[in-house]
Amino acid sequence: MSNITVCARFRPLSSKERSNHGDSVCIHGIDNESFIFKDDKEENFKFGFDRVFYEKSEQAEVFEFLALPIIRDAFNGMNGTVITYGQTGAGKTFSMEGPSILACDEQKKGLLQRTVDELFDCMKSSDASVKFTIKLSMVEIYMEKVRDLFDLSRDNIQIKESRVQGILLSGVTEIYVFNSAEALQSLASGISNRAVGETQMNMASSRSHCIYIFTVQQELTKEKRVKAGKLLLVDLAGSEKAEKTGAEGKVLEEAKTINKSLSALGNVISALTCGSPGKAFHIPYRDSKLTRILQDALGGNSRTALLCCCSPSTSNSAESLSTLRFGTRAKHIKASPHAHCSKESNAKKHGVYEATKDESMERILNKLRERLDVENVNLLEELFIMEGIILDPNSVEDLDLAFEDVTLQTITSLQHMVEDLVRAVEELKSENKALKTRIAAAGKIDAFHKEAGENGYASIVHKISDRLSHLVSWIWPFSSATH
Numbered sequence: 481m482s483n484i485t486v487c488a489r490f491r492p493l494s495s496k497e498r499s500n501h502g503d504s505v506c507i508h509g510i511d512n513e514s515f516i517f518k519d520d521k522e523e524n525f526k527f528g529f530d531r532v533f534y535e536k537s538e539q540a541e542v543f544e545f546l547a548l549p550i551i552r553d554a555f556n557g558m559n560g561t562v563i564t565y566g567q568t569g570a571g572k573t574f575s576m577e578g579p580s581i582l583a584c585d586e587q588k589k590g591l592l593q594r595t596v597d598e599l600f601d602c603m604k605s606s607d608a609s610v611k612f613t614i615k616l617s618m619v620e621i622y623m624e625k626v627r628d629l630f631d632l633s634r635d636n637i638q639i640k641e642s643r644v645q646g647i648l649l650s651g652v653t654e655i656y657v658f659n660s661a662e663a664l665q666s667l668a669s670g671i672s673n674r675a676v677g678e679t680q681m682n683m684a685s686s687r688s689h690c691i692y693i694f695t696v697q698q699e700l701t702k703e704k705r706v707k708a709g710k711l712l713l714v715d716l717a718g719s720e721k722a723e724k725t726g727a728e729g730k731v732l733e734e735a736k737t738i739n740k741s742l743s744a745l746g747n748v749i750s751a752l753t754c755g756s757p758g759k760a761f762h763i764p765y766r767d768s769k770l771t772r773i774l775q776d777a778l779g780g781n782s783r784t785a786l787l788c789c790c791s792p793s794t795s796n797s798a799e800s801l802s803t804l805r806f807g808t809r810a811k812h813i814k815a816s817p818h819a820h821c822s823k824e825s826n827a828k829k830h831g832v833y834e835a836t837k838d839e840s841m842e843r844i845l846n847k848l849r850e851r852l853d854v855e856n857v858n859l860l861e862e863l864f865i866m867e868g869i870i871l872d873p874n875s876v877e878d879l880d881l882a883f884e885d886v887t888l889q890t891i892t893s894l895q896h897m898v899e900d901l902v903r904a905v906e907e908l909k910s911e912n913k914a915l916k917t918r919i920a921a922a923g924k925i926d927a928f929h930k931e932a933g934e935n936g937y938a939s940i941v942h943k944i945s946d947r948l949s950h951l952v953s954w955i956w957p958f959s960s961a962t963h
């Protein structure tokens with residue numbers, strides 16, 4: 481089963497397309513999951529997606545199918561990502577924001593406004609004892625730099641990877657929002673800071689990839705637990721051909737950077753669909769800022785949906801075909817070795833918080849699996865449970881530190897134990913040697929046997945030595961792999 485929900489959306493023909501190329505369209509719908517696509521050489525291709533939204537589709541339909549399940553899961557502590565992809569002018573921003581984030585009638589509201597409404601609606605209908613916090617961040621990747629759209633002085637945000645929380649944007653502004661109106665105002669101010677330019681394909685073309693990040697945190701006061709879900713909405717910059725967009729100078733440079741990062745995204749998707757599940761293989765996430773930020777979304781640690789936006793016009797059939805092929809490849813991304821699918825259903829059985837702690841422990845164990853052999857990982861798993869640090873409900877925020885702590889503490893305390901045992905063995909050996917010398921000198925071997933009892937010091941020392949070498953052979957590969 482695919483790890484990603486992939487949908488295709490065709491916007492209505494634009495007036496420019498109508499006047500230059502008439503009403504000819506390159507698609508013939510079969511049903512709401514498949515259609516026939518005719519390319520510029522009149523060749524037919526059949527495409528199938530999780531859902532196809534034709535020209536007359538409503539914004540609400542797109543939201544309900546694509547985003548709503550992911551938002552509800554994010555509200556319950558799971559991470560989710562919704563991405564719009566497609567050629568310049570294909571309808572990505574329209575799907576995300578509608579015609580305008582603030583001045584927009586109900587019917588045309590995009591994914592963003594509906595997401596905000598849904599989050600606050602879920603909040604209102606939840607148990608009164610739950611304390612909610614919704615935080616919002618907005619960044620754009622412009623010319624391969626991550627810019628904070630709430631604070632333009634932060635124009636080179638660094639991407640970090642936390643073992644527990646996954647990919648993080650270091651020092652990004654987080655705005656607390658308390659109702660829909662406030663959230664939309666914040667979104668509007670961030671959007672006004674986006675890099676937008678005019679191309680021949682689109683009067684207001686996005687020159688950057690824009691990422692909206694909602695963090696929903698809930699304090700379950702009764703249970704003394706905290707759970708948090710992160711929701712990413714990603715409006716990608718348009719894939720475009722320089723000659724079609726009439727790009728030159730700065731716009732051409734922007735286009736090259738955009739295309740490079742979209743190629744990197746394609747390469748990551750190819751790598752993810754080529755590898756065999758369960759085997760370690762290289763995924764080039766680090767080839768671009770975009771793929772690095774989307775690492776969790778694509779690599780299986782998040783529920784993800786992709787909306788492939790297309791023009792229906794025959795004049796754009798080459799670009800639409802390329803978008804649809806991209807979507808088809810993404811559909812084949814399988815649950816990766818790091819995916820939490822089975823844990824997810826297990827988590828649902830036990831309640832939502834369980835998902836967070838299972839996922840956290842699973843992430844840590846996966847990291848360790850990369851470095852240690854199975855036996856040692858199993859031992860550590862037992863140790864985590866024994867120590868109870870990872871399973872402490874109040875330490876969810878600090879799991880990353882807890883991981884470092886438990887690993888270091890364990891190694892250190894085991895090393896101390898080994899040192900103590902080595903010292904004890906040395907002492908016993910010299911004591912034994914001294915005793916033997918004394919006994920030999922006194923010629924009273926029988927008396928020694930009585931004094932030492934049935935086992936005798938020699939056999940005790942022998943046993944300790946055996947146990948020690950067993951312990952050293954266990955800890956040695958573990959501590960050398962971790963340092």
Ligand SMILES: Nc1ncnc2c1ncn2[C@@H]1O[C@H](COP(=O)(O)OP(=O)(O)OP(=O)(O)O)[C@@H](O)[C@H]1O
Pocket residue numbers: 490491492494566567568569570571572573574575579682684685686687716717718719789
């Ligand atoms: N489903 C739709 N219904 C009506 N109009 C649409 C629809 N989709 C897009 N449009 C219109 O098409 C034009 C281009 O759309 P939009 O700006 O969303 O493209 P885009 O893919 O975001 O382009 P870019 O990558 O250049 O930013 C806009 O004027 C928008 O209002």
